[in-house]
Amino acid sequence: MSEFRTQLHQLADWVADYMENIEQYPVLSNVAPKHIYNQLPPAMPIQAESLQNILRDMEQIIMPGITHWQHPAFHAYFPANSSEPSVLAELITAAIGAQCMVWQTSPAAAELEQRVMEWLRDAMGLPRTWEGVIQDTASSATLCAILTAREQALNQEIMPNKAGSTTQFAVYCSTETHSSIEKAVKIAGIGVNKLRKVATDELFALSPIALEAAIVRDLRDGIKPLCVIATIGTTGTTAIDPLPQIGEICRQHNIWLHIDAAYAGVAAILPEQKHILYGVEYADSFVTNPHKWLFTNFDCSAYYVKNKQALLRTFEIMPEYLKTDADQQVNNYRDWGIALGRRFRALKLWFVLRSYGLENLQRKLREHIQLAQLFAVEIQKTNEYEILAPIHFNLVCFRHRPADIQNNETALNEHNVKLMQRINQSGKAFLSHTKLNGKYTIRAVFGQTNVSEQQVWNLLALLKESADMG
Numbered sequence: 001m002s003e004f005r006t007q008l009h010q011l012a013d014w015v016a017d018y019m020e021n022i023e024q025y026p027v028l029s030n031v032a033p034k035h036i037y038n039q040l041p042p043a044m045p046i047q048a049e050s051l052q053n054i055l056r057d058m059e060q061i062i063m064p065g066i067t068h069w070q071h072p073a074f075h076a077y078f079p080a081n082s083s084e085p086s087v088l089a090e091l092i093t094a095a096i097g098a099q100c101m102v103w104q105t106s107p108a109a110a111e112l113e114q115r116v117m118e119w120l121r122d123a124m125g126l127p128r129t130w131e132g133v134i135q136d137t138a139s140s141a142t143l144c145a146i147l148t149a150r151e152q153a154l155n156q157e158i159m160p161n162k163a164g165s166t167t168q169f170a171v172y173c174s175t176e177t178h179s180s181i182e183k184a185v186k187i188a189g190i191g192v193n194k195l196r197k198v199a200t201d202e203l204f205a206l207s208p209i210a211l212e213a214a215i216v217r218d219l220r221d222g223i224k225p226l227c228v229i230a231t232i233g234t235t236g237t238t239a240i241d242p243l244p245q246i247g248e249i250c251r252q253h254n255i256w257l258h259i260d261a262a263y264a265g266v267a268a269i270l271p272e273q274k275h276i277l278y279g280v281e282y283a284d285s286f287v288t289n290p291h292k293w294l295f296t297n298f299d300c301s302a303y304y305v306k307n308k309q310a311l312l313r314t315f316e317i318m319p320e321y322l323k324t325d326a327d328q329q330v331n332n333y334r335d336w337g338i339a340l341g342r343r344f345r346a347l348k349l350w351f352v353l354r355s356y357g358l359e360n361l362q363r364k365l366r367e368h369i370q371l372a373q374l375f376a377v378e379i380q381k382t383n384e385y386e387i388l389a390p391i392h393f394n395l396v397c398f399r400h401r402p403a404d405i406q407n408n409e410t411a412l413n414e415h416n417v418k419l420m421q422r423i424n425q426s427g428k429a430f431l432s433h434t435k436l437n438g439k440y441t442i443r444a445v446f447g448q449t450n451v452s453e454q455q456v457w458n459l460l461a462l463l464k465e466s467a468d469m470g
């Protein structure tokens, strides 16, 4: 056996052991800032080092600084869940090492990407005329949407490249929208002061009335409404913005509608969740992340557009050295986004979709949703907890509300901060928080690939134990 083959077998065991024994690690790394950095030598090695030494340091230095996203008790943020087929595909991707910028640089990568994007589109029930591309993140996809919207608006109205800079644009989202929207607006040069964070209703969904009012105000002030970003599954509470009403407003005012379904969009593969896409046909672009809740390890973000030409017009660039004979017949994905170079991300999604099959993916998502429901039912039985937002998917937003401080908002906030800190420091589970109407809100997501009922009971016990500490 060559040395590499031996090492590969050794690492295969390392990976399998890690995945099998992940529950032995504390979910959240509790190392102090600079703890890892200070253990690493200030200069790179001059001489070659053995894999054995590297792996020793991996165990001793690196692993204590890892937060274990694949731990089933990872209930924080949204998951970035992975799976065995995805890990296997990543290994092949690394070995092939293809840079998939144009069709010719790996025809299979481009054509597989086209096909798996169609599979996913159809499984979710998006319009069949839409076309998809894999981006690194939803953040990039949203930036692409805003840039495309602007390009289209300038082409339609004003001479491109000339008067564009004199047009003032505004972008609309809700107060619950993910920070990546503000970042995209900033990068695109629209001006963060032109991002209208529209009020939400009592369910934390964007209010169409407030949206219309903001648009009318801008039109009155000579500002062009460019793009509305509606969210399916907001980061704080997984709220669902009302697409049909928002879509109608966008249609009337000729505004680009981008849907940020980064987390929850994949739930549309469930027949009983199809309603979340009600009104989606109004949209110009849509993003959802298989790297969050579809068992495909980071990064894999599925971006769909209604009008491929608008996207290409925005990003296409044709230097002589990248022209090929096949250009008219194939997708050159370098023109579908910001970066020229692209990883072969379609492979892991293909492995995942095939290894699970739609039925098992549906079963897993359903299980996750049921776990959240079970957790919610159980915490409410005690009368000591308050659910603070509707449960649409597998996220429960709640706080502990002990009788002695139940009417003291400041004390409740402080109490819940401490409660969550205690749990996270225990290493037995990892939760994150948001603020809803000024209330410190603990978020528990049940979306890790191997999360089971056991984690619900564990978390309930942990909450009780930590709450009893005061």
Ligand SMILES: Cc1ncc(COP(=O)(O)O)c(C=O)c1O
Residues within 6 Å of the ligand: 078, 136, 137, 138, 139, 140, 178, 180, 231, 233, 234, 235, 260, 261, 262, 263, 289, 301
């Ligand atoms: C609703 C929503 N949109 C966008 C994002 C950003 O996703 P990404 O990390 O893929 O850019 C997140 C991340 O959690 C999110 O919850």
